[in-house]
Amino acid sequence: MKLTKSIVAIAxxxxxxxxxxxxxxxxxxxxxxxxxxxxxxxTPDARGASMGDLGAATEAxxxxxxxxxxxxxxxxxxxxxxxxxTPWLRKIVNDIYLANLSAFYKIGSGDNQAVSxxxxxxxxxxxxxxxxxxxxxxxxxxxxxxxxxxxSRKLSEKFSMGVVLRYIYSDLGYSDMNTGxxxxxxxxxxxxxxxxxxxxxxxxxxxxxxxxxFNVSNVGSKVSYNKGxxxxxxxxxxxxxxAFTFPLAEYNNLTLAFDANRLLVPAKPRLADYPDxxxxxxxxxxxxxxxxxxxxxxxxxxxxxxxITYSIGAEYxxxxxxxxxxxxxYESKYAGNRQYFGLGAGFGxxxxxxxxxxxxxxxxxxxxxxxxxxxxxxxxxxxxDLFGRN
Numbered sequence: 001m002k003l004t005k006s007i008v009a010i011a012x013x014x015x016x017x018x019x020x021x022x023x024x025x026x027x028x029x030x031x032x033x034x035x036x037x038x039x040x041x042x043t044p045d046a047r048g049a050s051m052g053d054l055g056a057a058t059e060a061x062x063x064x065x066x067x068x069x070x071x072x073x074x075x076x077x078x079x080x081x082x083x084x085x086t087p088w089l090r091k092i093v094n095d096i097y098l099a100n101l102s103a104f105y106k107i108g109s110g111d112n113q114a115v116s117x118x119x120x121x122x123x124x125x126x127x128x129x130x131x132x133x134x135x136x137x138x139x140x141x142x143x144x145x146x147x148x149x150x151x152s153r154k155l156s157e158k159f160s161m162g163v164v165l166r167y168i169y170s171d172l173g174y175s176d177m178n179t180g181x182x183x184x185x186x187x188x189x190x191x192x193x194x195x196x197x198x199x200x201x202x203x204x205x206x207x208x209x210x211x212x213x214f215n216v217s218n219v220g221s222k223v224s225y226n227k228g229x230x231x232x233x234x235x236x237x238x239x240x241x242x243a244f245t246f247p248l249a250e251y252n253n254l255t256l257a258f259d260a261n262r263l264l265v266p267a268k269p270r271l272a273d274y275p276d277x278x279x280x281x282x283x284x285x286x287x288x289x290x291x292x293x294x295x296x297x298x299x300x301x302x303x304x305x306x307x308i309t310y311s312i313g314a315e316y317x318x319x320x321x322x323x324x325x326x327x328x329x330y331e332s333k334y335a336g337n338r339q340y341f342g343l344g345a346g347f348g349x350x351x352x353x354x355x356x357x358x359x360x361x362x363x364x365x366x367x368x369x370x371x372x373x374x375x376x377x378x379x380x381x382x383x384x385d386l387f388g389r390n
Contacts, residue, residue: 031270032336033263033299033307036186036223036232037170039122039144044100045084046373050344050357051313052327054259056241057196057213058315062377065102065118067239068213069150070162070196072104072114079105079380086373088122095125105380112154116164121145124172142172150192158199164192168234170223190220190234209245214238219264222292231288233295236264241311251319257327259311262304264296306332313342321348323355339363344373353377 035041045063048055055067060075062082086098104116124142146169152162171185194215200207216238222231241259248254269287274280290298299307313327323346331338344357354376361369 031267031303031334033265033267034232035235035263035265036225037144037146037168037188038235039098039120040146040168040218041235041237042086042088042098042122043373044086044098044102044118044120045082046344046355046357046375047315047323047325047346049359049371049373050325050327050342050355051257051315052259052311052329052342054241054257054311054313054327056215056239056259057198057211057243058241058255058257059209059211059243059245062104063100063102063375065104065116065148065150065164066100068162068194068196068215068241069116069164069192070152070160070194070215071213072106072116072150072162073112073152073154073160074196074198075104075106075114077106077379077381079103080377081380082375082377084373084375086371088371089367090372091370092367093125096123098122112160114152116150116152116162117148119145119147144168144170144172148192152194159195159197161196162192162194164194164217166190166192166218166220168220168223170225172225186223186225188221188223188234190218190236192217192219203246206247208247209243211243212241213243214240216264219296220292233265233292236292236296238262238264248316253317255315255317257311257313257315261309261311262299262307264299266290266295266298267302303334307335309335309338322346323348325357333363337363338366338368340366340368348377350381351379351383353379 043049043053044066047061047063048067060071062080064071081103084100088096088098099121100118102118104114106114122144127140127142146166148164148166150162150164152160154160166189168188168190169185192215196211196213198209198211200209218234218236220234222233224231239259239261241257243255243257245253245255266287269280269283271280274283309329309331311327311329313325316324325344327342329338329340329342340359340361342357342359344355346353346355357373359368359371
């Protein structure tokens with residue numbers, strides 16, 4: 001049996017998040033980190049994507065669950081809900097997409113706690129299984145999804161922390177009754193730990209806002225495909241960032257932000273790094289059997305600086321109603337070569353906010369070029385005011 005869309009269904013996790021050239025492949029230092037359920041690393045919301053894929057320390061919004069859930073404790077609204085949609089790899093195929101639903105609610109009488117949740121669904125479209133002559137035998141619709149629940153709390157007037165528990169399900173399986181080939185779905189659990197610090201310095205006569213944030217995400221069990229014969233690490237990640245907001249004039253604010261990321265996953269051994277096939281097989285077996293926690297610590301030994309990605313972005317806001325955004329994302333060519341600009345805009349009223357973003361890749365032949373994202377957010381305080389409720 002053949003999967004005629006194998007470049008998407010089988011190699012998607014590498015193709016979707018990596019862009020390289022032939023020269024990079026030949027370079028002995030080229031060794032991107034591979035993980036399972038790579039869709040967990042895809043930016044779900046238009047605001048963060050338009051600023052170069054960042055959000056560790058920007059002001060709290062409904063989609064903080066992905067970037068830094070501890071920010072919810074500082075949210076101005078009582079509650080919010082958002083829905084985001086991203087057509088993925090649309091330069092290659094037209095039926096792959098990421099849908100994300102996020103929500104939060106402030107609890108307690110002190111305005112210092114919040115609960116949050118999100119649901120992600122990543123569809124790989126329709127994949128056709130064919131025989132040797134090209135005849136279609138069946139079709140499958142592989143997908144990946146996750147659901148999580150978070151809690152955040154202020155520990156002081158300027159600092160908060162948050163935790164998230166997540167269930168992950170990856171259904172890339174198929175079965176062939178003629179050959180007996182069969183793969184099964186996989187599931188895993190993970191957790192996030194985050195922190196957020198914000199203060200309001202006065203510069204000249206203007207009150208500004210300076211924030212720092214971090215998020216350690218997707219730390220958990222491995223996903224085991226093919227009955228455990230092909231285990232894969234989750235995309236555990238360390239994100240740290242800072243943001244500074246200052247007024248340009250009355251009702252006009254500008255935010256500058258910076259994020260740095262690093263996957264906490266050990267790189268898979270390469271045959272070129274070992275004297276013979278036997279030594280490589282031993283190293284590969286050790287890599288497969290390594291626990292997730294051990295893998296996190298070992299990841300710091302593996303070309304630490306070259307595996308850090310950087311995002312820098314800006315957001316202009318007028319009266320918190322109209323927004324213009326831009327940013328840039330950089331990854332070393334030895335670790336994947338993802339390099340692109342993000343552009344976007346947003347428009348909000350008391351009840352609803354609409355955001356859109358557009359990605360322009362600078363790396364040649366990038367499958368991520370021209371990626372669009374759309375986010376629709378609802379503010380519960382605005383809805384209450386609309387209906388005149390207290």
